[in-house]
Amino acid sequence: MGQVKQNKTNKMNFSKFQIPDSRFQSGFALIELLVTTSIIAIISSIVLFSFPSFASTIILENLTHEIALVVRQAQVYGTSIRAVAGTDTFPGYGAHFDASEPTKVIFFADIYPPSEPVAGNGVYTNDGDDIQEDGEDIPVEIFTVERGNTISELCYTQSGIEECDGVNTLDITFKRPDPDANIRENSGIPIRDTARIKVSPPAGSTVEPRFITVYLTGQITVTSASE
Numbered sequence: 001m002g003q004v005k006q007n008k009t010n011k012m013n014f015s016k017f018q019i020p021d022s023r024f025q026s027g028f029a030l031i032e033l034l035v036t037t038s039i040i041a042i043i044s045s046i047v048l049f050s051f052p053s054f055a056s057t058i059i060l061e062n063l064t065h066e067i068a069l070v071v072r073q074a075q076v077y078g079t080s081i082r083a084v085a086g087t088d089t090f091p092g093y094g095a096h097f098d099a100s101e102p103t104k105v106i107f108f109a110d111i112y113p114p115s116e117p118v119a120g121n122g123v124y125t126n127d128g129d130d131i132q133e134d135g136e137d138i139p140v141e142i143f144t145v146e147r148g149n150t151i152s153e154l155c156y157t158q159s160g161i162e163e164c165d166g167v168n169t170l171d172i173t174f175k176r177p178d179p180d181a182n183i184r185e186n187s188g189i190p191i192r193d194t195a196r197i198k199v200s201p202p203a204g205s206t207v208e209p210r211f212i213t214v215y216l217t218g219q220i221t222v223t224s225a226s227e
Helices: 002-015 030-078
Strands: 092-098 104-110 138-144 150-158 161-163 169-175 178-185 194-200 210-215 220-224
Touching: 030 092, 030 104, 030 138, 030 169, 030 194, 030 210, 030 220, 150 169, 150 178, 169 194, 178 194, 178 210
Parallel strands: none
Antiparallel strands: 092 104, 092 169, 104 138, 150 161, 150 194, 169 178, 194 210, 210 220
């Protein structure tokens, strides 16, 4: 009896070291790896396909805000006591847009004609030959629109009616102590209610254009075509 019990015990001990059936081992099967790889490839393709459009949207958005900041800078300078460098002249300041130069915005000191207490007439006057002459306003900074983006349209509104056709230039100036914007198109005398500047992506892009709107009250907004 003792011998039989010993054999039974040994048999039970050896059973602990038996190799389990491979059908129950954990791990990835080939089909699972193929499915996972396919999903990763599809997601990567979608991301890579969408990235150029996403990047173009961010570039245009940042560019539009930078142009809006040029107008804001003119507002800050124009409503504060800031003389032209090297002079005792305290002019108004403005942003000048020209449809014939769709990649340029001029931030200028409106010193002509000289007057008291603040110089300027709300219109950019300069022949652009890089030689500062009497009777010309001073271009403080020239902002360049890059990467194929352009300022594609200039508009204004008056009494709720928007006009874009024939608007060749747009001047937005600020002159202390009045915080309101002076908006003039084509060097005209009437001060308009709002100005709207359309900033467009390169030709062929699917990105929506952006719009800068400057109100007579001095408020500045940036919106997209769908807003």
